[in-house]
Amino acid sequence: MDQTLIAQAVSAVSTIVTGVFGCVAWFWLSNLALDAVLPPRGPKIGRNLARAAAIRPWLFLGPALIALAVYLVYPIFVSIWLSFHDSRGETFVGLSNYRWLLADGKFHESLRNNALWLVFVPTLATLFGLVAAALTDRIRWGNVAKSLIFMPMAVSFVGAAVVWKFVYDYRGEGQAEIGLLSALVTSFGGTARAWLTVPGWNSFLLMLVLIWIQTGFAMVILSAALRGIAEETIEAATIDGATPVQIFFRIKVPQIWGTIAVVWTTITITVLKVFDIVLTMTNGQWGTQVMANLMFDWMFRANDTGRASTVALVIMALVTPIMVWNIRNANREMHG
Amino acid sequence: MRARGAEGLAGRSSALVWAVNLAAAALVLLWTIPTLGLLVSSFRDRDQIITSGWWRAAFSATATDFVRAGTAADKNREGDVFVISRNVLPPKAELKSWGVSSKAPAAYAPGETAELKDGQRLTVAENGDYRLTSPTAFAEGRGMRIFVTTVAPPRLTTENYARVITAEGIGRAFLNTMTVTIPATVIPILIAAFAAYALAWMRFPGRALLVAVIVGLLVVPLQLALIPLLKLHNQIGLNQSYLGIWLAHTGFGLPLAIYLLRNYMVGLPREIIESARVDGATEFQIFRRIVLPLSFPALASFAIFQFLWVWNDLLVATVFLGNSTDTQVMTGALRALLGSRGGDWEILAASAFVSIAVPLFVFFALQKYLVRGLLAGSVKGG
Structure with missing residues (x-):
């Protein structure tokens, strides 16, 4: 050895x-x-x-x-x-892969789930990131707090899946619950369940993992943007008697919309490619399938390059608007 | 009036400071507790992990369970009484109380004797030895239930780590991951630094177009690239090898690398580079002696990005290196463990921590550069 x-x-x-x-x-x-x-x-x-x-x-x-x-x-x-070719990439099959895709139940499920991910993960991660940035900028131990919230960024998706599987663990009736979620629910008088197998809820539990990872990223960027705001605007508002909360939402947030948009789109791209979390936690079972994992399924379990490529192209198509937006921004920076 | 107003304001602001501190503490707790749970668990005894939550790791674990007494087949005859004697305790536990019915599972203290029906008597000693006596022969069938409440002292151990590193293939996977990660970090930096210099400081037709293309490539989903490249690798004989995965990670990491480095190099002072040119320095010399050293912060921040990304990657490794045990990387090994040993939390927890230890170290040691890189251009979404 x-x-x-x-x-x-x-x-x-x-x-x-x-x-x-x-x-x-x-x-x-x-x-x-x-x-x-x-x-x-x-x-x-x-x-x-x-x-x-x-x-x-x-x-x-x-x-x-x-x-x-x-x-x-x-x-x-x-x-x-x-x-446009069959499962082995040999025979031309025209649009049949696309027709299959439009009719496939799992694809519909993936689209629905990806849509949910796209709505919730960037929104909540950005929101939590903004809150975390606002809070940690005002306290003495802000840097320590930032490091700790940022830390999940360094953890692999698979590592994060292990961390959260443990949180969601369910032992069954009559045994002491060792998963934090089950223990919390039972201590408040609820009934623990095998959380990851409950359709509807389980997707949100998976999203929570990505939100947990991405919040630190949002926080770091937004915190820098918040610090870059001109002091005068805040001083003026303070003299006019604005409360800290008012200052935050009416003065600071509007000034960093550009940065919020960048954070948002970056997390959106990550969401479209999310794969490891779903693969390792539920493998797309119990109604949690997403497109990147669907593509992986067709590629490695079904060995169907035609269908797998079709799914991959859908992901590409969904990313394209962001790509165009990025190029426009970069060009503006170069010329302006 | 004025004084009161100022006082009120001061009172409110100290309350606000408290509120902010508490809210931040709550947020930090929420974000660290999941990882903490796994960290604590990775040091716990396997029996304790599954019988009590990790938050009880510092306390003795009390568990109530039942064991079945031996059956008629285990009896001994001592004079005119029939005796079954055995032990009810799991290893490393102490007996707290015991009972003979589920309604009163803790009715008796250790050492007490219970009078049962038909003249049977049961005594459970403190060390768990019990003695069930009966004046008549025991009936055939399943033995009676003895309920025991046991206390296991807290036990923290590094055995789990020793075990996963040697026996579960994690040690091997760790080395494989290193083999993948180091070249997959260094090669793209080298290639990208030259390209970024050309895009930032050399004049040639099509430069703006190239920059736009590279920005566009930043968001191409990896999924798209897997099948064609795997086919290509198989055709040119690379198959699933380290060289193949280095090239793949290089290709996938380049857009971000070029983008970050070019943005940084463009901002370097023009006078230095122009005066070096006037002095007759070649482009290669300018690059190596001036631009490269000055770009160190950008190089460092991309290096951290790429290192974390490659180290934590599962998809590219699965596709380009495969899942056989001699080349498997840590994320792959961890995923395999999740499938095959999903219930063995002590192994999973320790393995997960071995796999995230290096990125966490890099992260905390070099956070400054990582943050700088993120701020310079965060377009790649992992």
Whole structure:
């Protein structure tokens, strides 16, 4: 056992070193080669410099562009192609995958659940983040509090699933409940249930996990935005006799709408891709299916690339408006 | 009048300070309690995890249960009485009280003797040994129920950790995760730094378009990329290998890396770079000697992002590395444990903590850079 571990550690280190050095070698050697072919001296120095200046950006950009093209652009087109083909990607089947999708009950369930996730998770995470930012900015131990609320960001979705499965655990009648939720409910006289199997409720329990993770992110960004507000506006409001609550909602929040929108859309993208939480906690059973997990199901359990690609394209289509919005914002920043 | 007004204001503001502190404390508690529960549980004894909530970990666990007495087959004959004697206690527990009916499960103290019907007598000693005697032969069938209330002392242990690291494959998975994460963090930084420099400081046609494309690629869902890339990897012989997953994570991480680094590099003072050019420095030298060192904060914040993202990733690892035990990463191992050992909380809890220990450490140690990166451009949603 120990020996295999050591052997693996050695091979890991050696592959790490080769991988990283390979990268460095490319940039270094390609630049050397360019300078050797078009030397910045001698009789043709002017022409050489101009040519080298035209080529060099592409040496710097090359690996990145190739990686982006292969890993992000190419898959979009292959997915479109696959969505018009059968489960093994061999025979052209026209729109039949799309027709299947529109009629599929599980897809409808996923759409419904994704819609619920899209409404509740960004809203509540942003709201809690705003409240947390407002509170922690006013207390002495604010930084400690921020760290603790932010901490779930560092926990993997699977780790979070374990944490929350324990909260939602249900032992059954006659046994002491060890899940916090069940224990709380029983101590207030209610009846504990196998929470994750109760259709309707269980989706919200899963959403809670993502809200728990994302609130810290919202808090950090919004807190910075709140601190960036011009002091004068707040002073003016205080002199006019506004209460702290009024100042917060009437003066501060309107000034950070832009940031709230950024936080909101970022969490929205995360929600559309949410997969690990559902996979590990319920695996889409009991009415909790979402699109990303549906796609995973069709890909790995059914081995149907046609249908899986079709589902993936739906996710892509839903993300596209955000993508357009992002590009517009970035362009405005560049030119404005 | 004025004085009273000021006093009232002061009173109200100290009440407000209290309210804010309390509300913040409540929020922090809500956010930390779930993790705390798992942390405490990971140090508890397996029997105690399932019999009492983790919030009772510091107290003795009192449990009432019943055991069935031995049956006629276990009897001994001592003179003219029939005797069944055994022990009712689970290991490491003390007997608090006992009884013979569900209506009064704690009717007798240890050492007392209960008179039962047909002249039978039952004595349960403090150490759990019991002695059931009868003047006549015992009837065939199931033994009678003896209710026992036991107290198990709190017991915290690191055995769970020792066990998951060695026996449950988590140690192996930890190394696999390291093998995936380190190159998958370093390679994209290298590639992206060069690209970001070109996009920020070199002039060439199509630069603005490239930046727009990269911003657009920030939100492409990973799900879309999985099938085509897995096919591609299989075609070119990469199959499911470390090289494959590094390349995949590099590709997926690049848009954010380029975006963050370019935004940072654009903001560097133009004079420094221009004067270096005038002095005859090559682009490569400017990049390596000036831009790279100055961009350290941005590099650090992306490194943390990418590290956390790769370490915590399940999807890409499942697809590009597979689920076999010799290459499985920690999230995959944890997911497998959730399926196969979903009831073994001591294993799950300890495994989960091994898997989140490193990201938590990185997080708390380097939070400053993470926050800075988030503020610089939070567009990628995980």
